[in-house]
Amino acid sequence: MLPPALRVALERELTGTDQQRLAAAASGLSERYREGHSRTTAPFVQNAADVLAYAATRMPATLGAIKAACAEIAQRQPSFQPSTQLDLGAGTGAGTWAASQTWPSLHQHQLIERENTMLQLGQRLMxxxxxxxQQAAWQQANLPNTNNLGSYDLVTIGYVLGELNATQRQQLLTQAWQATSGVLLIVEPGTPRGFELILAARAFLLEQQAHLIAPCPHQQTCPLQANDWCHFATRIERTRFHRSLKGAELGYEDEKSSYVAVSRQASQRAQARVIRHPLHQPQRIQLQLCTPQGLISPTINKRDAQWKQARKAEWGDSFELNLSQD
Ligand SMILES: C[S@@+](CC[C@H](N)C(=O)[O-])C[C@H]1O[C@@H](n2cnc3c(N)ncnc32)[C@H](O)[C@@H]1O
Structure with a gap:
């Protein structure tokens, strides 16, 4: 759910705007998003209506997905209490809101964004x-930046890699990792293309001796086959504006995302990750798990020690395999 203060600020921005124009902009964004905008040369967000449409229809989803990944980091590394954050390709600030909600210890945020219209709306919302x-520092710049970015406890890159070409991506990843003193989180759409970018970033970061925090329960080669992709879903409540702009009836949508979080310090990784919706059948639950030994599909029966855990397990959760039999 959107932080209430952000929701109110967003509604204030949207009140009195030309709804038809916004709806057309929202549908243009959806189309570019579905097509994979990296394949087009036009910027993803092209004018003021696009920026408002982005904030109304995409920002709640990107914020929700980034926040879900932050929650996983917080669970795996409870001692990580960041003070400073760098948000690259910050857009209207979703990654910064998400991190600030997860870690109240954060008190200094630096955001870098290329599009002035995105930056200005993000600043107003904050x-x-x-x-x-309110005191966050925003910088308008084209990434990768030739300047040294500095050093931050937390660096976030949310839904940006897909907008860069291969050279820019490589330079941005290099700079982002250099700027990370604690944790680096990268999130992309949960599509085959998004996952491909995450997988390439994961490989590069492991070469740099980064320690994987999540979602992978291991640092080996990803066991998913070429026609499959690791992604998760976050349920996003739709606001009134969101529903009317999209002409949608449902009060929610499921945002699919792929992510990788790495750290300078080793952390306790999950023993396994639930990579599909668990299949509930009478007296048994079938799970699809990624483990250090590869992909497995155990069936957990009611009398098994893991039954309680399996009943609660949801797609994207970590799963502990070695429960004591009591
Ligand atoms: C899909 S939006 C994501 C925004 C935000 N991180 C979020 O998760 O909602 C991608 C953002 O990256 C910005 N961007 C793309 N290429 C960039 C570049 N070379 N330098 C800086 N920002 C860039 C775009 O302007 C846009 O605001």
């Missing part, structure tokens, strides 16, 4: 947030 967001 005035409704806590003091650290």
């Amino acid at each position: 005035q409704a947030g806590p003091t650290s967001l």
